[in-house]
Amino acid sequence: xxxxxxxxxxxxxxxxxxxxxxxxxxxxxxxxxxxxxxxxxxxxxxxxxxxxxxxxxxxxxxxxxxxxxxxxxxxxxxxxxxxxxxxxxxxxxxxxxxxxxxxxxxxxxxxxxxxxxxxxxx
Amino acid sequence: xxxxxxxxxxxxxxxxxxxxxxxxxxxxxxxxxxxxxxxxxxxxxxxxxxxxxxxxxxxxxxxxxxxxxxxxxxxxxxxxxxxxxxxxxxxxxxxxxxxxxxxxxxx
Numbered sequence: 001x002x003x004x005x006x007x008x009x010x011x012x013x014x015x016x017x018x019x020x021x022x023x024x025x026x027x028x029x030x031x032x033x034x035x036x037x038x039x040x041x042x043x044x045x046x047x048x049x050x051x052x053x054x055x056x057x058x059x060x061x062x063x064x065x066x067x068x069x070x071x072x073x074x075x076x077x078x079x080x081x082x083x084x085x086x087x088x089x090x091x092x093x094x095x096x097x098x099x100x101x102x103x104x105x106x107x108x109x110x111x112x113x114x115x116x117x118x119x120x121x122x
Numbered sequence: 123x124x125x126x127x128x129x130x131x132x133x134x135x136x137x138x139x140x141x142x143x144x145x146x147x148x149x150x151x152x153x154x155x156x157x158x159x160x161x162x163x164x165x166x167x168x169x170x171x172x173x174x175x176x177x178x179x180x181x182x183x184x185x186x187x188x189x190x191x192x193x194x195x196x197x198x199x200x201x202x203x204x205x206x207x208x209x210x211x212x213x214x215x216x217x218x219x220x221x222x223x224x225x226x227x228x229x
Contacts, residue, residue, distance in 0.1 A: 044209070044222050108171045
């Protein structure tokens, strides 16, 4: 079975940094694009970033460009989100997601992790 | 960015009812529209991809239709386990935006 387990969330002050990790299992990791999506509790969903299966292509929502970096280590079946210059509006639940199709950038969010909470507060 | 709207924002329906949720995109997204169901405290679940394709394991009472800018999610006969919030999401152009959600309550 596909499993995605996020870690690294926590409480950080504005301007601070956090690194989220996602450990993947149950599928051939280097065949699928991966995404991060966030959700403010009780609110809607916002796609944050995409990385291609080989790590060569990344896309970001404008609000995090220049502050967040998505990366992956295919040898460790792991996905990362490095978050710098954090703002209060980055407070959300962050989900790691496996794309539905192999060797595709299509943003079909197939399997979701359980999520990790990031709180930015002074 | 492509803006996604949904209607209604919430609805209450009885078991066995036919339920329809609509989603509109601010520009043509062809068929690159997905639907998700989210229950409280849980991650969303992919129901429909590319407007009308049922994800494996999803009951056949769920169906999707539409193209261009207007899309519909239909539940043919609402079941008690179908309560939750339904989101549409465009997969045509980055950033991949979601609709605000439609909350479905059971009467």
